[in-house]
Amino acid sequence: MLFDESHHNLIEGNSFSHSTSEMGIDLITSSDNIIKNNICSDNEMGGIELQGEGANNLVANNTIERNDDGIYIALSSSNIYENNTIVDNAIGIHVIQFITVTTNNVIRNNSISDSTSFGVKLTDGCSGNWLYGNIFSNNHQASSTYSPSHAQAYDDGSNFWNISSQGNRWSDWRSPDSNNDGVVDSAYIIAGGSNQDLRPIASTGSNGSDLPGLDGGTIIAITIAGVVAIPVIGGIWYVRRKRKKGA
Numbered sequence: 001m002l003f004d005e006s007h008h009n010l011i012e013g014n015s016f017s018h019s020t021s022e023m024g025i026d027l028i029t030s031s032d033n034i035i036k037n038n039i040c041s042d043n044e045m046g047g048i049e050l051q052g053e054g055a056n057n058l059v060a061n062n063t064i065e066r067n068d069d070g071i072y073i074a075l076s077s078s079n080i081y082e083n084n085t086i087v088d089n090a091i092g093i094h095v096i097q098f099i100t101v102t103t104n105n106v107i108r109n110n111s112i113s114d115s116t117s118f119g120v121k122l123t124d125g126c127s128g129n130w131l132y133g134n135i136f137s138n139n140h141q142a143s144s145t146y147s148p149s150h151a152q153a154y155d156d157g158s159n160f161w162n163i164s165s166q167g168n169r170w171s172d173w174r175s176p177d178s179n180n181d182g183v184v185d186s187a188y189i190i191a192g193g194s195n196q197d198l199r200p201i202a203s204t205g206s207n208g209s210d211l212p213g214l215d216g217g218t219i220i221a222i223t224i225a226g227v228v229a230i231p232v233i234g235g236i237w238y239v240r241r242k243r244k245k246g247a
């Protein structure tokens with residue numbers, strides 16, 4: 001399914017599978033779209049592609065299996081990719097840069113597993129993208145112990161692999177956590193450059209899985225609370241002002 005210079009669409013609940021000539025979903029120079037709850041599987045060209053100078057797209061809760069690149073991002077900036085299940089692709093999420101920058105994308109809370117190559121690969125020096133809260137499992141033939149030749153992610157630019165509260169969960173980097181704060185005591189080394197996840201999520205900690213602090217749900221809740229609070233506060237101010245005027 002191809003969208004070219006197409007904006008403000010909701011693409012929801014579809015299955016795009018078994019194409020030999022197209023991406024499952026292909027957005028070119030398209031902005032302000034929502035792509036959610038779709039299944040993109042067994043597409044030889046890739047699962048979901050965002051390319052060209054599009055922005056502000058949300059790609060969420062999709063199942064992306066057995067494609068070439070699960071998600072392919074080129075040029076498109078300031079998009080959010082979250083809560084997707086990305087399994088058994090050649091590369092889970094592939095971010096490249098040409099002509100201008102591919103930046104300020106947020107890739108969070110996705111489950112990325114069993115990619116033949118890297119779970120996430122950022123190339124050509126693209127920088128300023130954020131990756132946190134993702135679960136990386138068994139990509140790039142990683143075993144339960146980290147090996148540089150089987151690192152699960154690659155980044156030759158300068159991107160952010162953690163926020164202050166959390167990084168990502170890596171199946172080959174779950175311990176040690178000697179102070180039991182839920183963070184592995186040393187950084188996860190990303191292949192391809194000098195990037196590190198400074199807050200890798202440990203197998204220990206309060207609930208053995210997630211760190212305390214902000215997760216995607218909390219951020220969304222705060223955002224929604226903010227959106228609701230502003231009109232409510234505005235409404236109170238208006239009513240008070242009106243009362244004063246009438247009094």
Ligand SMILES: [Ca+2]
Nearest residue numbers: 177181183185
């Ligand atoms: Ca620790």
